[in-house]
Amino acid sequence: SQTIHQWPATLVQPVGSPLSLECTVEGTSNPNLYWYRQAAGRGLQLLFYSVGIGQISSEVPQNLSASRPQDRQFILSSKKLLLSDSGFYLCAWDTGDNQPQHFGDGTRLSIL
Amino acid sequence: TQLLEQSPQFLSIQEGENLTVYCNSSSVFSSLQWYRQEPGEGPVLLVTVVTGGEVKKLKRLTFQFGDARKDSSLHITAAQPGDTGLYLCAGFRLTNAGGTSYGKLTFGQGTILTVHP
Numbered sequence: 001s002q003t004i005h006q007w008p009a010t011l012v013q014p015v016g017s018p019l020s021l022e023c024t025v026e027g028t029s030n031p032n033l034y035w036y037r038q039a040a041g042r043g044l045q046l047l048f049y050s051v052g053i054g055q056i057s058s059e060v061p062q063n064l065s066a067s068r069p070q071d072r073q074f075i076l077s078s079k080k081l082l083l084s085d086s087g088f089y090l091c092a093w094d095t096g097d098n099q100p101q102h103f104g105d106g107t108r109l110s111i112l
Numbered sequence: 113t114q115l116l117e118q119s120p121q122f123l124s125i126q127e128g129e130n131l132t133v134y135c136n137s138s139s140v141f142s143s144l145q146w147y148r149q150e151p152g153e154g155p156v157l158l159v160t161v162v163t164g165g166e167v168k169k170l171k172r173l174t175f176q177f178g179d180a181r182k183d184s185s186l187h188i189t190a191a192q193p194g195d196t197g198l199y200l201c202a203g204f205r206l207t208n209a210g211g212t213s214y215g216k217l218t219f220g221q222g223t224i225l226t227v228h229p
Contacts, residue, residue, distance in 0.1 A: 100145060
């Protein structure tokens with residue numbers, strides 16, 4: 001069966017520090033991968049999506065970047081974190097073809 | 113920009129009551145998905161409705177897709193404390209990027225449901 005892993009689960013970082021969040025999917029090949037951000041108790045905002053290795057598209061301008069170095073690995077990064085980068089970050093995958101997305105358990109990022 | 117308006121934002125009810133959550137848009141979606149999310153976890157898919165006018169039931173939960181595929185509702189009968197959580201609707205549209213398709217989900221703002229025993 002397919003599984004998705006995100007880490008770390010919780011992260012506290014100072015303003016101006018770098019960021020690297022990882023997401024890996026197992027049990028499927030060539031998935032579409034997504035990074036979302038969620039404000040507390042609210043809906044999800046799509047940040048990046050990837051349809052293949054090295055292919056990244058951004059939905060909104062921001063202080064973050066994404067990379068996909070391997071087929072089932074998706075990384076969310078920042079060189080210098082801002083206070084406004086705080087939030088709950090979720091990774092998701094699907095196989096395309098109108099199939100539902102499956103979400104990881106998220107990373108709670110707090111910027112101090 | 114496609115928007116999905118979800119209401120109410122907050123719902124606090126007693127065990128045994130019924131409730132309805134609404135999801136409305138001015139845009140047509142290929143399908144509409146309903147998720148439930150617990151604190152500190154990712155959303156979990158409850159149901160996908162695809163056909164206009166479609167009704168799906170999941171135990172005490174009834175999901176309906178509007179005839180025009182622009183709106184949807186979630187009705188819970190005899191709510192229980194275990195139903196407490198964040199409910200999210202998301203409109204799905206298959207989008208092509210460089211010859212490859214991906215599913216773009218547009219989420220509503222969410223409904224925080226609290227069911228008191």
